[in-house]
Amino acid sequence: LAKTTQPISMDSYEGQEVNITCSHNNIATNDYITWYQQFPSQGPRFIIQGYKTKVTNEVASLFIPADRKSSTLSLPRVSLSDTAVYYCLVGDGTGTYKYIFGTGTRLKVLA
């Protein structure tokens, strides 16, 4: 059973900011929240990881509220090459290390 819930798909236009929200109501105290990007015919690629508040790197920001029951991946000024599937992952709730993938969000960036 997947531990996360995301919108199935989203469309955006080039240059816009895209926010993808993930629900993880049963996140365990010791679980981090990690986001991956997957292009067709490739393995998933790490984007960003956080535990609480806000994390920012060169490609994205991750916003996590105090209760940690959800998170939002923010992609600034998307381009056509950002068209991909985005997965939100948490631990499996037992404190171990397995990543259980949910459905992911298919982001389509339009010109």
Next chain:
Amino acid sequence: SAVISQKPSRDICQRGTSLTIQCQVDSQVTMMFWYRQQPGQSLTLIATANQGSEATYESGFVIDKFPISRPNLTFSTLTVSNMSPEDSSIYLCSVQKTTNTEAFFGQGTRLTVV
């Protein structure tokens, strides 16, 4: 970081045969996993490959169908046994150096069973 090499990258196999997929990592890692991704679907965890002991399988996956070896901290194999067309999928190796850290994925093995 970790660089993962999976072999073969793709194969077409006859039903009833078996295929062994190799996963080689460029550095020692604590955890190795095998996933399956059917066309247009998300990734499903098959098992955790344990170094020096039997793999830990997820619900719906059994050792007889998907035997896994992990002889050391940089290498693992997944065998898909007695294949049927329903086994057509992409199989991915993933590694993590420690708990709750970034997972790295191989490019996957695209398997077609005819």
